[in-house]
Amino acid sequence: MECRPYIPGGSEIDVRFNSDDMGGLKVVLAPALRFVDIKQGTNPGIEELVPFERFMSGFGPELTQNPVDDTEIVDRFKDTRDGLTYYNFELKNHTLVAATAYRKRIFIICLTAPSRQWRNNSDKLRAVMKSFKVNALDDVFVP
Amino acid sequence: MGWTEITPYSFDVYEGWTEVPVSIADPAGLLTPFHHLAALRQCTLDLYVSSDNSCHAMAGVTNHASILDTKKGVVVHAPPL
Numbered sequence: 772m773e774c775r776p777y778i779p780g781g782s783e784i785d786v787r788f789n790s791d792d793m794g795g796l797k798v799v800l801a802p803a804l805r806f807v808d809i810k811q812g813t814n815p816g817i818e819e820l821v822p823f824e825r826f827m828s829g830f831g832p833e834l835t836q837n838p839v840d841d842t843e844i845v846d847r848f849k850d851t852r853d854g855l856t857y858y859n860f861e862l863k864n865h866t867l868v869a870a871t872a873y874r875k876r877i878f879i880i881c882l883t884a885p886s887r888q889w890r891n892n893s894d895k896l897r898a899v900m901k902s903f904k905v906n907a908l909d910d911v912f913v914p
Numbered sequence: 915m916g917w918t919e920i921t922p923y924s925f926d927v928y929e930g931w932t933e934v935p936v937s938i939a940d941p942a943g944l945l946t947p948f949h950h951l952a953a954l955r956q957c958t959l960d961l962y963v964s965s966d967n968s969c970h971a972m973a974g975v976t977n978h979a980s981i982l983d984t985k986k987g988v989v990v991h992a993p994p995l
Binding site for chain 2: 784786787788789790791792793796797798800864873874876878880895897899902903904905906907909910
């Protein structure tokens with residue numbers, strides 16, 4: 772597979788939630804074929820599609836409407852949920868992002884909160900980010 | 915036209931979070947996908963057609979729509995109900 776430079780192609784927001792007290796979230800489903808070639812019959816994970824170090828520079832503008840460089844990222848880590856690898860990011864501007872790849876789609880949850888809501892609810896928002904998962908265990912992948 | 919099913923995903927939200935529409939064609943989870951398709955009938959939408967021929971409307975994936983033009987501002991005709 773060869774990664775091409777990512778060009779934002781418009782938002783693909785699948786769902787959006789808001790809370791007056793805590794902030795807002797959206798789930799973006801981005802077709803991976805938009806920026807990478809995938810061999811037929813394969814189901815690559817996110818690490819095979821987008822390098823961890825380059826994820827936010829590629830998807831950040833679509834998620835936050837601003838460029839996102841390394842200085843904006845205050846925390847980043849990978850974890851595994853139901854066998855899939857997830858990238859997790861926390862940005863200076865109180866934005867949380869978790870992302871994985873499955874069946875040629877990048878599944879992304881993006882939460883953001885104004886400063887006051889962030890001060891009171893950042894742990895809860897992080898819990899929402901970590902609860903995000905694609906239900907791959909119930910799925911039978913047929914190439 | 916080919917299409918690919920979206921694998922279900924989940925996340926936890928606390929009390930007080932409410933789903934809001936993401937577009938004028940999105941009923942924000944209040945209607946079934948079948949009715950959602952009906953809501954798309956004869957609407958002008960911003961669509962993305964990926965190279966695997968799946969058709970991504972702003973609020974989801976239509977599996978019975980026909981595309982008249984793959985540029986922005988296409989018209990999607992859903993089949994008769």
